[in-house]
Amino acid sequence: MKVFIVYAHPSxxxxxxxxxxxxxxxxxxxxxxxxxxxxxxxxxxTDMTETEYLRESNYREDLPVPEDVLSExxxxxxxxxxxxxxxxxxxxxxxxLVGWFDRVWTYGFAYGQRRMKQLNxxxxxxxxxxxxxxxxxxxxxxAMKTVMLGDRLFDRVRxxxxxxxxxxxxxxxxxxxxxxxxxxxTAYDLGAEF
Numbered sequence: 001m002k003v004f005i006v007y008a009h010p011s012x013x014x015x016x017x018x019x020x021x022x023x024x025x026x027x028x029x030x031x032x033x034x035x036x037x038x039x040x041x042x043x044x045x046t047d048m049t050e051t052e053y054l055r056e057s058n059y060r061e062d063l064p065v066p067e068d069v070l071s072e073x074x075x076x077x078x079x080x081x082x083x084x085x086x087x088x089x090x091x092x093x094x095x096x097l098v099g100w101f102d103r104v105w106t107y108g109f110a111y112g113q114r115r116m117k118q119l120n121x122x123x124x125x126x127x128x129x130x131x132x133x134x135x136x137x138x139x140x141x142x143a144m145k146t147v148m149l150g151d152r153l154f155d156r157v158r159x160x161x162x163x164x165x166x167x168x169x170x171x172x173x174x175x176x177x178x179x180x181x182x183x184x185x186t187a188y189d190l191g192a193e194f
Contacts, residue, residue, distance in 0.1 A: 001120070001194060003027055004079035005036040008086040008097035015168045015180070016127045019187040020085045023125060026191020035075050039096045044068065046099020061108040072104045073116070081121035081194070082157065084148070088128040088164075091140045092147070101152055110156060121194070122157030124148050125187060129169030163190065 005024070009016045027034050037044070045068065048056070055063035065073075076082065086093045109116050126144070128135065135141035141164065149160045165183040167175040 001032045001080045002078065003032055003034045003081045003083055003194065004075050005034055005083045005085060006039065006097065006100065007036055008039045008084075008094045008100070010040050010094070010096075014087070014127075015165070015176070015183070016085060016087050018184060019125060019127060019165060022184045022187035023083070023085065023191040026188040027194060028191075029188075030192045030194060032191070032194055035079065037072060037075065037100075039100055044096060044100060046096055046103065048102060052103065056107050059107050059112060061112070065106055065109075066103075069103050069106065072100070073106070073109050076104075076119070077115070077117050079119065081119050081123070082153075083123040083125065085125045086127075088126050088130075088144070091143055093126070105152070116156060118155070119157040120159065122149070122153040122160045123190065123194075124153075124160075124162045125165065125190065126163070127165045127168050127183075129171065130166060131175075132164055132166045135164065135166070 005020070007020050011017075024034060049066075051063055052066070054060065055065075084093070084097065086097050092098065105111065108114070132141065135144075145162045149162055153160050163186065165179070165186065167179050168183065170176060
């Protein structure tokens with residue numbers, strides 16, 4: 001299986017990067033191939049231009065799609081599955097990833113008369129400072145799943161999964177240390193069992 005990984009984290013000195021690497025090791029061990037878009041390293045532009053906005057708001061396929069967006073769309077259509085790996089920022093993905101959706105999920109590709117193929121699998125792996133019980137108690141986990149799985153991935157993928165690697169804040173070093181290896185094994189297993 002060919003997996004397209006969309007990765008969004010502003011620092012290499014982070015647990016999220018280790019999760020990404022473990023996931024990739026699992027994919028490779030299982031014989032899968034992957035392509036990655038590291039949005040921060042690519043300096044992916046997240047703000048829409050006026051032309052992009054007019055294209056989307058007026059459902060106008062006759063207006064051009066920028067080359068960087070076409071490149072991301074080609075990566076999607078050349079894949080069987082898509083995985084998003086990112087940290088939770090204020091119950092949401094980083095702005096860089098949100099902007100990726102704003103620009104890449106274009107009219108005529110991801111909605112309208114769609115050219116985007118339906119992918120076999122969509123996986124979201126996010127790292128969070130809070131424990132899952134906190135995210136559940138305050139409704140944050142359900143909100144995150146609704147946005148990523150219900151809206152963004154919707155029927156664009158057949159099978160969807162959302163995994164949180166929780167309690168990874170540097171503010172609680174004991175919990176972070178206790179969860180480090182457990183979460184990395186989970187990431188590896190997600191790749192190996194893809």
